[in-house]
Amino acid sequence: MVRHVLSSLVLTGAMATVAAADARPFTFVYDTYPVGKGAWEFEQWVTYSGRTDNEHGYDRFDFREEIEFGLTDNFDLAFYLPSWRYEDSEERTGTKFDSVDVEGIVYLSSPRTDPLGVALYMEIGVGEHELKFEPKVLLQKDIGPWIIAYNFVAETEIEGVGDEETEDEVEGEIENLLGISYSIDEKWFVGGEVTVASEFEDWKEYENTTVYAGPAVSYQGAEHWWITVTPTVLLTQEDEDEPDFQVRAIMGLSF
Numbered sequence: 001m002v003r004h005v006l007s008s009l010v011l012t013g014a015m016a017t018v019a020a021a022d023a024r025p026f027t028f029v030y031d032t033y034p035v036g037k038g039a040w041e042f043e044q045w046v047t048y049s050g051r052t053d054n055e056h057g058y059d060r061f062d063f064r065e066e067i068e069f070g071l072t073d074n075f076d077l078a079f080y081l082p083s084w085r086y087e088d089s090e091e092r093t094g095t096k097f098d099s100v101d102v103e104g105i106v107y108l109s110s111p112r113t114d115p116l117g118v119a120l121y122m123e124i125g126v127g128e129h130e131l132k133f134e135p136k137v138l139l140q141k142d143i144g145p146w147i148i149a150y151n152f153v154a155e156t157e158i159e160g161v162g163d164e165e166t167e168d169e170v171e172g173e174i175e176n177l178l179g180i181s182y183s184i185d186e187k188w189f190v191g192g193e194v195t196v197a198s199e200f201e202d203w204k205e206y207e208n209t210t211v212y213a214g215p216a217v218s219y220q221g222a223e224h225w226w227i228t229v230t231p232t233v234l235l236t237q238e239d240e241d242e243p244d245f246q247v248r249a250i251m252g253l254s255f
Contacts, residue, residue, distance in 0.1 A: 023226035025189045025218045027248040029149050029179035032117035032140040034107045035070035040255040049243035059088045078103040099127035111140035129163040145183040172203035189218040208238040227251045
């Protein structure tokens with residue numbers, strides 16, 4: 001009985017530590033832990049995509065740097081520095097600028113103290129002749145050492161904006177993402193993630209659906225830093241240009 005109580009206290013403390021430091025248990029799935037009023041956080045993202053059915057030598061690295069600030073206890077504002085990528089493929093070899101993004105998240109309830117954690121997310125990105133709007137509904141529930149999170153995403157990407165030589169092209173994408181993680185102790189969290197993305201041309205014509213899944217491992221190094229890694233593999237074969245596997249790592253520093 002004493003051992004059971006002590007174990008529960010340790011796991012509860014570990015969950016509280018994650019929430020306080022805003023450590024992410026997932027990399028593709030967003031959680032509903034706010035940064036906290038007056039707190040800053042820097043996140044370094046690296047995503048590797050490799051091998052497609054059409055091109056076995058395909059390699060791509062995407063880089064994002066995020067600076068997030070807690071304006072209130074339940075509202076975070078974030079800015080992404082110019083994101084960029086390095087690609088080695090038949091189409092191009094070298095680096096390319098992608099976009100500058102701004103993100104806002106309002107947290108309506110807590111996954112630990114309320115029946116369900118709920119947050120609303122909006123990201124707006126501006127690139128070269130490109131606009132992106134990415135609203136999300138974030139749901140999460142923490143049950144003892146378990147973290148269960150779900151995201152619904154409806155992303156709209158408009159290409160050709162401001163380019164007089166081309167017509168605007170609109171791409172829509174519906175995503176359903178699920179993540180489950182287990183707190184081994186106050187430092188280690190293990191679980192998995194699944195992403196299901198369906199693309200639509202001009203939000204009218206269905207194109208394809210891709211499904212990725214893989215394990216997620218998170219390490220809480222100390223009160224002010226953490227790292228999470230998720231390797232995933234492609235489970236569908238509708239699009240031969242989709243990478244066969246992706247690996248995303250995010251490292252966070254809190255201030």
